[in-house]
Structures are given as C-alpha cells and as structure tokens.
Amino acid sequence: MKNRRTFHPLAAVLAAALLTAPCGAIADDGEDPNTGAITFTLDDSFTTAYMFRGIVQERDGLIWQPSIGIGVHLFDSEDGVVQSVDLGFGLWMSVHSEDTGSSGSGPDALYETDYYPSLSVAWAGGVTSTLTYYWYTSPNNAFRTVEEVAIDLAYDDSELLGAFAMNPTASFVFETNRSSFGGNGKGAVFELGLEPGAEFTLPMDEAEEYPISVTVPFKMGLSMDDYYRTGSEDDTFGYARLGLHASIPIACVPSRYGAWSITNGFDVYFLGDTLENVNQHDEVYPVWTSSLTLDY
Numbered sequence: 701m702k703n704r705r706t707f708h709p710l711a712a713v714l715a716a717a718l719l720t721a722p723c724g725a726i727a728d729d730g731e732d733p734n735t736g737a738i739t740f741t742l743d744d745s746f747t748t749a750y751m752f753r754g755i756v757q758e759r760d761g762l763i764w765q766p767s768i769g770i771g772v773h774l775f776d777s778e779d780g781v782v783q784s785v786d787l788g789f790g791l792w793m794s795v796h797s798e799d800t801g802s803s804g805s806g807p808d809a810l811y812e813t814d815y816y817p818s819l820s821v822a823w824a825g826g827v828t829s830t831l832t833y834y835w836y837t838s839p840n841n842a843f844r845t846v847e848e849v850a851i852d853l854a855y856d857d858s859e860l861l862g863a864f865a866m867n868p869t870a871s872f873v874f875e876t877n878r879s880s881f882g883g884n885g886k887g888a889v890f891e892l893g894l895e896p897g898a899e900f901t902l903p904m905d906e907a908e909e910y911p912i913s914v915t916v917p918f919k920m921g922l923s924m925d926d927y928y929r930t931g932s933e934d935d936t937f938g939y940a941r942l943g944l945h946a947s948i949p950i951a952c953v954p955s956r957y958g959a960w961s962i963t964n965g966f967d968v969y970f971l972g973d974t975l976e977n978v979n980q981h982d983e984v985y986p987v988w989t990s991s992l993t994l995d996y
Contacts, residue, residue, distance in 0.1 A: 733958050734996050737773040742766075745991040750794055750811075753889060753921045754928075754939025754971055755881060756979045758811065761797035781824050788818040801842025810839040826856035836880065847877035869893040872924070879927075887927035889938065893919040913947045917967075928974045935974035943967035958996035965989045 744766050749759035768791050775785040792814040799808035818832040830852040837845045851872045858865040870893070875886040897915035921938035923929070928938040945965035953960045969985045976983045 733955050739771045739773070740996055741769040741771075742994040743768075743991055744993075745989055747987060747989040749985065749987045750796075751939075751941075751969055751985070751987060752880060753891070754941075754969055754975045756975075756985075757794070758796050758798060758800045759985075763797075764795040765793065766795075767792040783822040783824055784820075785822075786820045788820065790814070790816045790818070792816075799840065801838070801840065803841040806838075806840045808840050811842055813837050813839055826859065828854045828856070830854075844878055846875065846880050848873055848875045848880075850874075863898065865896065867895040867897075869895075875927075881928065885926060885929075887929065887934075888924040889927040890922045890924050891919060892922075893917065910951070911949065915943075915945045915947075917941070917943045917945060917965075928972060930974050930977070933974075935972050937972040939972060939975055940970045941967050942970075958994050961993050961995075963989075963991045963993065965991075 745764070747763050747765060750757040750763050750765070770789050772787045773784065774787055775782070777783060792812075793810065794812040795809050796811045797809065800811045802808040802811075814834060814836050816832050816834045818830055820828060820830040822828045830850075832850045832852065834848050834850065835845060836847070853870045855868050856865075857867065869891075871891040872888070873891070874888045877886070879885050879887055881887070895915050895917045897913060900912045900914060901909040902912055903909055918941065920940045921928075923934055923936050923938055926934050928935040943965050945963060947961050947963040950960040950962060965988070967987045967989070969987065971979060971983055971985065979985065
C-alpha cells in the first residue's frame with residue numbers, strides 16, 4: 701500500500717486556477733477538426749486526492765495527472781450487428797509533489813505511469829464492448845508493476861430514455877500479475893456506473909449563449925474474488941462514488957485546432973470497512989478534480 705496523508709488544500713487552489721471565463725461565442729469556422737481515421741485525446745488534470753477504485757494512493761500536496769489517448773478507426777457500418785471497431789492506446793501518469801513512496805532510485809515525483817492498449821466494438825442497439833490490458837508501473841519504485849485485463853460494457857440508452865438517459869456501464873476486471881491492493885495475490889473486481897446528465901446554455905448577451913454540460917456520475921466497486929481483502933477476509937463492498945461534474949468548451953479556440961474543454965468535478969467516496977481501515981478511518985472522503993481536455 702502507498703502513502704495516506706491528511707488532506708492538503710494546495711491542489712484544490714491550483715486546480716481552481718485552471719478555470720477560465722468564457723471568451724465570447726463558440727468559435728465555429730465550419731471545418732471538421734478531424735476527418736481521418738486516427739483520433740487523439742489529451743487531458744491535463746489536477747486533483748486533491750488520487751483514489752484508485754477507492755484505494756487511496758495520495759491525498760496531500762499537488763497531484764498532476766496528464767494523459768494521452770490515441771484511437772484508430774478500423775471499421776464502420778450503418779447496417780449489421782457490428783457498427784464499428786476501434787483500436788486504442790493510452791498513456792496515463794500521476795505526478796506528486798510529495799514524492800509518494802519514492803525509493804530514491806528513480807524520478808521521485810513520478811509515482812505512476814500506466815500503459816493500456818484496447819479494442820472496442822460498437823454493436824447494434826447501442827451497446828459498446830471494450831477489451832483493455834493494463835500495465836500499472838511506478839517509475840519512482842513505490843510499488844511493483846501490476847497487470848490486469850478489463851472487459852467494459854457501455855449502453856447508450858439516450859434513444860430509449862431521451863433526457864432521462866442513465867448511460868450505464870459495467871466493468872469486469874481480472875488481475876493477472878500482482879494486486880493493486882498490495883501483495884502478490886491476484887483478485888477480480890466488478891464496477892457498475894451510471895452517468896445521467898443534461899445540457900444547459902448560459903446567456904452571454906442578447907444574441908449569444910454558451911453551452912455547459914452537467915453530469916451526476918455514480919460508480920460502485922464490488923470484489924468478485926479477493927480484491928478488497930485483508931488477511932483471510934475479502935470485503936465484497938469496496939466503495940461507492942457520487943459526483944457532480946460540469947464541462948464547458950473553450951470558445952476562443954477555432955475548431956480546426958480540435959475541441960478544447962474545461963471540466964470541474966466534485967466527487968464523494970463512500971468506503972467499505974476494509975478501505976476505511978486503511979484510509980485513516982475515513983468512511984466518507986471528498987475529492988475535487990479540474991481538467992483541461994483536447995479532443996481531435
């Protein structure tokens with residue numbers, strides 16, 4: 701297990717600095733920012749705590765979590781059972797000012813670097829399935845590499861429920877090398893998610909409006925096999941997370957440079973007995989995250 705320290709407001713202050721006021725109407729020059737088969741996403745996030753499936757990694761100091769995702773569109777069809785097939789690759793990092801768990805033999809601040817290829821298939825009826833393999837590595841040697849395979853299912857229920865769509869997701873994760881909770885044993889976890897939301901517009905002046913997207917994400921993690929375990933006991937309930945997120949586009953950037961947006965989210969974690977015991981006995985824990993994202 702990694703460091704668990706008291707809450708520090710520095711990260712929240714720096715995260716809030718990412719907020720910018722809308723700078724006019726949405727820039728629309730009529731161009732499609734990307735007409736090719738390759739897409740990528742850049743994300744630059746700051747958070748007040750790094751929680752991995754309810755397992756606290758760090759909650760003190762500045763926590764910066766940049767990432768990049770690259771997608772390759774392999775197949776597309778309007779008819780048939782298979783609607784589209786996409787290949788992806790992701791790189792994610794967590795950089796900590798507290799040098800979490802550093803052994804002194806690597807870059808102290810770079811706590812974690814993750815690599816994950818994925819294959820996604822969109823099926824008729826709104827279901828998308830994704831197979832992903834993860835390598836969780838620690839350049840500062842705070843922990844040994846953990847590997848797992850994840851099967852993710854997502855259902856687009858917007859046509860069925862319209863504005864009341866819940867956007868349900870389900871993940872089945874099986875560790876293949878060591879465990880994220882500590883030790884060499886391997887476990888399995890199930891995560892269920894919902895993300896209802898709505899679109900709003902903010903009036904800029906008499907002729908212009910500014911869009912804002914608000915979501916209320918919920919996620920729950922349950923151990924399927926020895927995931928949230930201490931000793932010989934496996935706690936089935938790991939965590940539940942309820943949040944309120946708001947996202948706005950950055951109007952000043954022309955669409956030919958991609959779609960830029962800022963998202964701010966407040967999440968509250970409700971921890972099971974096992975995670976409460978290893979988290980300084982905090983049963984409920986709040987987390988704030990601010991992100992700057994580019995989709996192209």
